[in-house]
Amino acid sequence: MASTTSAPEEAPHSKRLPGDLAIWIFILAEMLAFAVFFSAYAFARAGNAEMFNLYQQTLNRNAGALNTLLLITGSWFVVLAVQAAHRDDNKGVSRNVALGILCGAAFLAVKVFEYAEKFGAGISLSTNTFYMFYISLTFFHFMHVILGMVILTAIWLQARKGAYTSQNSHGLESGAAYWHMVDLLWIILFPLVYVMR
Amino acid sequence: MQYKSQAVAKPYFIAAIGLFVGQILFGLILGAQYVLGDFLFPAIPFNVARMVHTNLLIVWLLFGFMGGAYFMIPEEAETELFSPKLALLMFWIFLVAGAATIVGYLAVPYATLAELTGNDLLETMGREFLEQPLPTKIGIVVVALVFLFNITMTVLKGKKTAIATVLLIGLWGLAVFFLFSFYNPVNVVLDKFFWWWTVHLWVEGVWELILGSFLAFVLIKTTGVDREVIEKWLYVIVTLTLITGLIGMGHHYFWIGTPEYWQWWGSIFSALEPIPFFAMTVFAFNMVNRRRREHPNRAAVLWALGVGVMAFLGAGVWGFLHTLAPVNYYTHGSQITAAHGHMSFYGAYAMLVMMMISYAMPILNGKAANSNKSQVVEMWAFWLMTIAMVFITLFLTAAGILQVWLQRVSDSPLPFMVVQEKIAIFYWAREISGVFFLIGLILYITSFFIGGDKKETA
Numbered sequence: 001m002a003s004t005t006s007a008p009e010e011a012p013h014s015k016r017l018p019g020d021l022a023i024w025i026f027i028l029a030e031m032l033a034f035a036v037f038f039s040a041y042a043f044a045r046a047g048n049a050e051m052f053n054l055y056q057q058t059l060n061r062n063a064g065a066l067n068t069l070l071l072i073t074g075s076w077f078v079v080l081a082v083q084a085a086h087r088d089d090n091k092g093v094s095r096n097v098a099l100g101i102l103c104g105a106a107f108l109a110v111k112v113f114e115y116a117e118k119f120g121a122g123i124s125l126s127t128n129t130f131y132m133f134y135i136s137l138t139f140f141h142f143m144h145v146i147l148g149m150v151i152l153t154a155i156w157l158q159a160r161k162g163a164y165t166s167q168n169s170h171g172l173e174s175g176a177a178y179w180h181m182v183d184l185l186w187i188i189l190f191p192l193v194y195v196m197r
Numbered sequence: 198m199q200y201k202s203q204a205v206a207k208p209y210f211i212a213a214i215g216l217f218v219g220q221i222l223f224g225l226i227l228g229a230q231y232v233l234g235d236f237l238f239p240a241i242p243f244n245v246a247r248m249v250h251t252n253l254l255i256v257w258l259l260f261g262f263m264g265g266a267y268f269m270i271p272e273e274a275e276t277e278l279f280s281p282k283l284a285l286l287m288f289w290i291f292l293v294a295g296a297a298t299i300v301g302y303l304a305v306p307y308a309t310l311a312e313l314t315g316n317d318l319l320e321t322m323g324r325e326f327l328e329q330p331l332p333t334k335i336g337i338v339v340v341a342l343v344f345l346f347n348i349t350m351t352v353l354k355g356k357k358t359a360i361a362t363v364l365l366i367g368l369w370g371l372a373v374f375f376l377f378s379f380y381n382p383v384n385v386v387l388d389k390f391f392w393w394w395t396v397h398l399w400v401e402g403v404w405e406l407i408l409g410s411f412l413a414f415v416l417i418k419t420t421g422v423d424r425e426v427i428e429k430w431l432y433v434i435v436t437l438t439l440i441t442g443l444i445g446m447g448h449h450y451f452w453i454g455t456p457e458y459w460q461w462w463g464s465i466f467s468a469l470e471p472i473p474f475f476a477m478t479v480f481a482f483n484m485v486n487r488r489r490r491e492h493p494n495r496a497a498v499l500w501a502l503g504v505g506v507m508a509f510l511g512a513g514v515w516g517f518l519h520t521l522a523p524v525n526y527y528t529h530g531s532q533i534t535a536a537h538g539h540m541s542f543y544g545a546y547a548m549l550v551m552m553m554i555s556y557a558m559p560i561l562n563g564k565a566a567n568s569n570k571s572q573v574v575e576m577w578a579f580w581l582m583t584i585a586m587v588f589i590t591l592f593l594t595a596a597g598i599l600q601v602w603l604q605r606v607s608d609s610p611l612p613f614m615v616v617q618e619k620i621a622i623f624y625w626a627r628e629i630s631g632v633f634f635l636i637g638l639i640l641y642i643t644s645f646f647i648g649g650d651k652k653e654t655a
Contacts, residue, residue, distance in 0.1 A: 022429045029437055029472055036465050044461075125458040132458045 018082075019174035027181045030144070034185050037140065038192060041133045048129065053197045055130040063114045064194040067107050068186060071145075074103030075183040078152070078176045085164040085172050093172065094159040097152055100179065104149040111142055134193055141182075141189055148182040151175045198560050200271040202278035207561050208288050209264025210554045214642060216257035216295070217547070221635050223250040228628040232621050241303065248328050249302055254542060255326065256295045259337075261550030262371075262407055263291075263344055266364060268557045269414050270348045274355025279347050287340050287347075294336040298329055320381050324388070326396055327378045334378060341372040359428040360417070363435055364410035370403030386454035393449045400541075401470065401512075402442045408549050409434045412481060412504060415556050419498050420488035430480045437473035445470045448520045452529060460522035467520045471513030474545075481505035494559060494566035496575040500552035503583060507544025515540055515590065527605050532597030532620075540590040543582075551579075551641070558645065568648060575644035581637030588630035596623035 017024065045052045077100040084092030118135075125132050155175045158164065164172040198204065227246045229236045237246075271278050278284060301310045307328075314330035316322045321331055329337070345368055352361050377394040413431045417424055447463025481502050492498060515537040519528040528534070555575065559567045566572065604616045611619075 020429070022433050025476070026433055026436065029433075029469075029476075032472070033440075033465075033469050036468060040461060040465055126456045132461060136458070136462065 019177045020170060023174040023177055027177060030181060031185070034140075034188075037137055038188065041137065041192065044129050044133065051128065052130045055128065055134075056194065056197060059134065059194050060114050060117065061194050063110050064190050067110050068190050070103045070107045070110070071183040071186050074100045074107070075180050077103065078179050081159075082169060082172060082176050085169040086166050088166050090159070090162045090164075093164050094156055097156045097159055097172075101149055101152045101156065104145050104152070107145055108142070108149075111138065111145075137189055137193060141185055144182050144185065148179045151178055198563065200277050202281040202284075203268050203271050203557075204561060205278065205281045205284040205288070206264040206268035206557060208285070209260050209267065210558060210561075212288070212292055213257045213260035213264060213550060214554070216253050216260065218638060218642070219299070220250055220253035220257060221631075221638055223253065225628070225631050225635060228624065228631050231617075231624040232628065245302055245307070248307075249299055251326055252302070252328065253299065254547075258546050258550060260291070261546075261553065262368070263287075265407075265411055265550065265553040265557070266344075266348050266368060268553070268561070269364065269411070270351050270361060271355075273358045273361040273414070274352050276351060276355035279350035279354065283343060283347050287343050290336065291340045294333055294340075298333045301330060302328075319379065321379055324378075324381070324392055327392065329378075337375065338372070341368075341375065345369060345372055358424070359431060360410050360413050363406050363413075363431060367403045367406030367410060370406065371399060374398045374403060389453045390450070390455065393446055397446045397449055398443070400546075401445060402439070404546065405438045405442060405473065406435060408504070408508070408545055409438065409477065411549055411553055412477065412501060415497060415501050415552055416481065416484045418556065419492040419494065419501065420484045421490040421492075422484050422487050426487075427484060430476070430484075434473050434476050434480065437469075437476060441466055441469040441473060448522075448525070451522050451525055464521045468517060470520070471509065471517050474509040474513035478505035478509045492566070494556060494572070496567070496572045496579070497552060497556035499576055499579055500548055500555050503579060504544065504548045504552055507540065507548055507583065507586075509544075511537065511540030511542070511544035511590070515594075518594075527601050528597065531600050531605075532593045533601065534597070536590045536593035536597055539593065540586060543586045548583075567644070571644050571647040574640055574647055578637045578641035578644060581640060582634055583637075585630045585634035585637055589627050589634065592623045592627040592630060596620045596627070599623070 077096045081093045081096035081100065084090075084096060118131075123131050123135075125135055152175055155164075155172055158171065223246050226237060226241060227243065227250055230238075230243050230246065267278065267284055301314070305313070307323075310330060311317075311322045314322075314332055316331060319331055321334055322328055327334075345365075348368070349365060352365060374395050377391050380391050382388050382391070409431055413427050416422065417427050444462055445467035447459045448467035450459035450463055482505065485498060485502060519525050519533050519537065559565060567575070599620050600616050603611050603619060604613060
């Protein structure tokens, strides 16, 4: 984020890596896992495109779109939180992180509603390959949203104690980077599984 | 030695090495039986030799893990062991139970052993790697629980470091997942399904935590790199291990009667299992390169680097080789599996225990490191054993590829025994490599008895 707000003691275009190196290694490993999953989906679909297209129609695209919006909004709040920390605005940090968590919770609610509909119709991992991927991919992502929320909650608790300042926003940035990854994965997952044909 | 009670580790290490020798001898007998079918028959039939070979492996590694934990925990917790007496008592119980089991395997037919040891009360025997008679299994549980009680109490009364916590999780997991060896449903699918909860969740789950923890401990001690840095790596490795390892168990569920989605889940997640091993390799080299001191025990550092590389190759690369369902469809249960098994156990666990012994033994004997002469011999042993194992793995891989091709892929598949005869040359080559491995092991043991220049006191 090329923030225009002044960040004291910090060169505006320094090559500093936001967050901890360890979280970036973790993020890369996570993205690799999803990349393998996405490739497997593409591979399976290539062999059976018609079946995939047919069952894709049964997915609730509106719910998916709503969830995309929720996650992007959540990411935006987290960006605001990081900017607030760089301004030493403590209240702003905890408020925006809380809003980010709320977006995540709303995402989960929409997803549960969507799952209830599908599982209620008797769809399971063994129904067919398309549903297998739909359930596996979205559930795997679902778990990541939960993990992201756990991380954000830990950050929120710290933020309320005023832990993040312009001098020390390392932990906040680490959590923010992870949350953006959760968002980014969904931005690929949604078109891939719900829309593209 | 910082804490007196660390001394209980010594008998555990000695027993581990002794049983290791037994394992290798039976390995050589087995290797010979591959090409000379009636070698030592009927005294030691193939199935018995195999059982002894694999069971000794498990038992000596357990001895090594326990010894390693007894050595490491007091130093991490910065307090004496809760009860050194209990630790010694458990040592003798475990050793006697282990020896009695091996004697039982060799002295009477397996079916008789089952009858004698009350297998009809609770049928747990007869399954690969879990062949132990009921009393032995119960003994393992008792020893494990007392051991866990002992080290957990030590940690509770002392400092709680991340490294010790990871070790405790790994060891508790080891005990908990062993309980599945008592569950033996009549339904063969369920039987196999839960059999893996012990077998897979040990070697590709909780044992990896023990691996990460021991490695981190020795790296902190030998490199002097900040604990904070090492612990951060450990967290990343542990998380990656658990995610890939737990769901990666699906790669055992391809052809045993489980739903088809396991082919996807198993393939995808187990394909990622090399990542934590790769991270461990990078971790080990990175820490050694950033070292702040030159530790006099160069042999221990060599083992630490060796674990990283060989675990990645054996468990990571050789595992990946046949982990994807479409590949495994052909390679399942072939010599490819044997190749992977040999290098991964050696690389990840045998070398790990030897690393721990290499670091701890001189300290237990009152010096920071062995004499230069002794270390040179130990490093020769390292290279001999490691290179011999690389060759064993390569020959078995070649045998496996040919076997899969001739017996399964080819348009006119040949019968099993015909194929075995055609690939005999590779079994001979493997056996010769095995002899070199034994020479390496003898050298390794010799290194403990080499005195030499008397300086470097701890």
